[in-house]
Amino acid sequence: MDISQLFYDLFFDYTLRTVALGSAILGIVSGALGSFAVLRKQSLLGDAISHAALPGIVIAFLLTRSREPVILMLGALIAGWLATLFMLKVIRTTRIKDDSALGLVLSVFFGMGLMLLTFTQKLPDATQAGLDKFLFGQAATLLQRDVVTMAVIGALAIALLMTFWKEFKLITFDAEYAASLGYPVRGLDVLLTTLLVIAIVIGLQTVGVVLMSAMIVAPAAAARQWTDKLKFMVILGGLFGAIAGVSGTLISGSAEKLPTGPVIVLCMSVIVLFSMLFAANRGLIWNWFRNLKNRRHLRAQAVLSDLNTLAMQHPNEARGHSSAVLRAMSTNPDGVSLALSQLKEQGYAQELAKDAWALTQAGLDEAGKTSEKEA
Amino acid sequence: MSPAQIEIQIIASIVAVTCSLLGVFLVLRRMAMMSDAISHTVLLGIVIAFFITKSLNSPLLLFGAALMGVITVSLVELLNRTQLVREDAAIGLVFPAIFSIAVILISRFAGDVHLDTDAVLLGELAFAPFNRVKLFGLDFGPEALYTSGGILVLNLIFVIVFYKELKLATFDPALAAALGFMPTAIHYALMTLVSLTAVGSFDAVGSVLVVAFMIAPPAAAYLLTDRLSRMLIYSALIGIFSAISGYWLAYLLDASIAGSMATMTGASFLISYLFAPERGLLAQARRRQNQRIEFALTMLTMHIANHTAAQEAEIENEVVHLNEHLKWTPQFAMEIVGVAERTGLVQQREGLLTLTENGLKRASQEFSN
Numbered sequence: 001m002d003i004s005q006l007f008y009d010l011f012f013d014y015t016l017r018t019v020a021l022g023s024a025i026l027g028i029v030s031g032a033l034g035s036f037a038v039l040r041k042q043s044l045l046g047d048a049i050s051h052a053a054l055p056g057i058v059i060a061f062l063l064t065r066s067r068e069p070v071i072l073m074l075g076a077l078i079a080g081w082l083a084t085l086f087m088l089k090v091i092r093t094t095r096i097k098d099d100s101a102l103g104l105v106l107s108v109f110f111g112m113g114l115m116l117l118t119f120t121q122k123l124p125d126a127t128q129a130g131l132d133k134f135l136f137g138q139a140a141t142l143l144q145r146d147v148v149t150m151a152v153i154g155a156l157a158i159a160l161l162m163t164f165w166k167e168f169k170l171i172t173f174d175a176e177y178a179a180s181l182g183y184p185v186r187g188l189d190v191l192l193t194t195l196l197v198i199a200i201v202i203g204l205q206t207v208g209v210v211l212m213s214a215m216i217v218a219p220a221a222a223a224r225q226w227t228d229k230l231k232f233m234v235i236l237g238g239l240f241g242a243i244a245g246v247s248g249t250l251i252s253g254s255a256e257k258l259p260t261g262p263v264i265v266l267c268m269s270v271i272v273l274f275s276m277l278f279a280a281n282r283g284l285i286w287n288w289f290r291n292l293k294n295r296r297h298l299r300a301q302a303v304l305s306d307l308n309t310l311a312m313q314h315p316n317e318a319r320g321h322s323s324a325v326l327r328a329m330s331t332n333p334d335g336v337s338l339a340l341s342q343l344k345e346q347g348y349a350q351e352l353a354k355d356a357w358a359l360t361q362a363g364l365d366e367a368g369k370t371s372e373k374e375a
Numbered sequence: 376m377s378p379a380q381i382e383i384q385i386i387a388s389i390v391a392v393t394c395s396l397l398g399v400f401l402v403l404r405r406m407a408m409m410s411d412a413i414s415h416t417v418l419l420g421i422v423i424a425f426f427i428t429k430s431l432n433s434p435l436l437l438f439g440a441a442l443m444g445v446i447t448v449s450l451v452e453l454l455n456r457t458q459l460v461r462e463d464a465a466i467g468l469v470f471p472a473i474f475s476i477a478v479i480l481i482s483r484f485a486g487d488v489h490l491d492t493d494a495v496l497l498g499e500l501a502f503a504p505f506n507r508v509k510l511f512g513l514d515f516g517p518e519a520l521y522t523s524g525g526i527l528v529l530n531l532i533f534v535i536v537f538y539k540e541l542k543l544a545t546f547d548p549a550l551a552a553a554l555g556f557m558p559t560a561i562h563y564a565l566m567t568l569v570s571l572t573a574v575g576s577f578d579a580v581g582s583v584l585v586v587a588f589m590i591a592p593p594a595a596a597y598l599l600t601d602r603l604s605r606m607l608i609y610s611a612l613i614g615i616f617s618a619i620s621g622y623w624l625a626y627l628l629d630a631s632i633a634g635s636m637a638t639m640t641g642a643s644f645l646i647s648y649l650f651a652p653e654r655g656l657l658a659q660a661r662r663r664q665n666q667r668i669e670f671a672l673t674m675l676t677m678h679i680a681n682h683t684a685a686q687e688a689e690i691e692n693e694v695v696h697l698n699e700h701l702k703w704t705p706q707f708a709m710e711i712v713g714v715a716e717r718t719g720l721v722q723q724r725e726g727l728l729t730l731t732e733n734g735l736k737r738a739s740q741e742f743s744n
Contacts, residue, residue, distance in 0.1 A: 100407040108587055111584060111634045111641070259478060
């Protein structure tokens with residue numbers, strides 16, 4: 001399938017358009033709320049919540065016998081929320097640490113969901129077909145109605161996030177200060193966690209419980225590399241999530257047997273990898289270049305200062321010094337010849353005769369400036 | 376019970392003990408979530424090894440899975456060392472990516488073999504007895520019994536032989552390194568065994584249950600004891616209990632065995648969390664209640680001692696006035712006075728309280744503090 005056909009389908013093919021739109025909404029909401037989770041060191045909370053939502057979905061179905069997405073989402077929301085509260089209570093009241101509490105809640109709730117799911121499947125009047133799509137997600141089964149539900153709930157979550165922006169920002173970076181100012185920190189904490197649960201529940205049908213955690217962590221981790229400002233991080237996180245959602249949908253739509261959820265997650269992983277390598281200021285390659293530049297600068301400065309010292313010892317004659325002397329003076333003898341050619345390029349040093357080096361007037365001035373700064 | 380039922384319960388108990396042995400160290404070393412990550416990523420190791428060997432029974436599958444587990448741990452540490460993301464985020468980035476690759480490979484290239492993601496995540500213990508080891512026409516029992524038994528022996532040997540090293544590396548890694556116990560080597564050995572255990576158990580019980588058995592029983596045991604050796608034994612016992620009761624729960628509900636067992640590990644933890652003798656919620660509440668009563672008794676003796684000599688003694692030391700003067704509710708005042716009388720701290724005559732000798736001693740002791 002060629003690219004133009006793909007984009008044509010994106011706008012005019014019902015299924016592809018619906019799935020892409022759903023994935024984009026999921027990406028925006030989870031990217032924005034994931035930023036807070038990552039900054040609050042709760043990256044794996046998403047993993048636990050998404051697994052814990054499963055029994056909620058099944059119980060909601062068992063109680064109502066309805067497959068209405070809103071009702072299932074409500075069940076997932078309640079279960080995810082209860083799991084989070086239970087986990088926080090265990091951490092607060094025992095010596096069990098957060099990692100064990102997360103793993104405990106994750107596996108036990110998921111196991112319970114599985115037990116209930118298999119129990120439901122064997123009920124005689126079960127019309128449960130489609131409940132297990134929450135395990136791995138089946139983006140292709142998204143209907144326009146589902147997408148509208150996702151959009152409404154997502155918009156609500158984002159609106160709440162913007163309403164309490166200042167408060168959330170404060171409890172994320174300095175909860176004690178927020179408490180001292182009289183903000184209801186615990187209430188805000190619960191509200192923010194609830195919004196995270198909402199973001200996760202929205203995505204379950206598309207990417208499934210197993211991979212949903214990646215949609216919380218990855219966009220935020222990628223966005224974090226590009227900025228130090230919360231506002232931009234949240235916007236970028238949402239943007240990255242949406243890009244991954246749409247491109248993942250397109251790629252999985254372009255070939256057979258390419259499950260949408262995992263492809264979206266891989267697209268997101270590529271964005272993370274790219275950000276970690278190339279982001280300005282923090283990226284690994286950026287850092288590598290900066291280190292290289294600093295090293296070269298320091299190397300040249302050291303030789304410059306050595307040449308200056310030599311010049312001071314011979315005040316009245318323009319005398320060249322061999323690189324062997326400079327090597328003997330240097331802590332990094334191997335770098336001397338490179339540093340010399342660098343200094344020559346900058347016009348700070350000149351070669352009076354073969355292997356007889358001296359500073360130019362500009363070099364002397366520069367050395368004077370540096371030693372002044374050091375003094 | 377049919378032989379198949381007994382076999383299932385034996386296999387499940389072996390898996391439970393195998394997992395909880397390593398789980399104790401994961402919980403203590405604060406690496407519980409690593410087991411979640413590994414139990415997902417070993418899938419890619421299995422898939423790749425399967426593509427190479429074209430067989431699901433090759434030992435290379437175990438090797439590939441173990442290798443992938445170690446790669447996962449190394450990748451997480453590598454990401455962590457760049458300092459661009461925190462450790463928890465690093466785990467959350469690595470394992471979904473690897474798992475996604477595995478799922479895509481399976482759905483694209485292995486559609487018709489018995490290797491689907493459901494089986495890996497959820498396991499199907501009910502089928503374990505059908506896959507039997509047969510030699511010379513004799514039936515030597517189900518295959519899963521040998522795989523999980525072999526890994527149990529391996530884990531047992533590791534924990535017993537390196538008990539001292541494990542203990543030191545867990546509780547004081549800096550000292551372990553200084554004494555030359557190589558905590559890093561221990562760390563990687565542990566992670567390799569976790570991967571092996573994950574893959575060996577997953578055929579039978581699925582990856583989620585592996586995580587449940589690795590974390591829930593040790594977490595429950597952690598609330599019951601302060602000794603490492605006892606924690607190991609308790610969590611093994613809790614694991615066995617969860618496995619067997621989980622099997623019967625599944626039988627009762629006609630539901631997934633793995634899911635029911637995971638549920639029972641959770642129930643075991645809940646029991647321990649509520650009723651643990653010193654660290655349980657009830658014990659904590661009882662301790663707080665006792666402290667409240669002890670404190671109130673002291674308050675009462677001091678209050679009476681303060682006012683015995685004074686003229687207002689008649690008013691201050693009447694039972695009915697305690698609620699005003701000590702800001703106690705009438706009920707609480709009655710309760711405390713009752714306790715104080717029973718323990719011989721105060722006497723009551725016509726509604727008027729006086730201290731006994733013991734009560735006086737207690738009050739003066741508090742005053743001198």
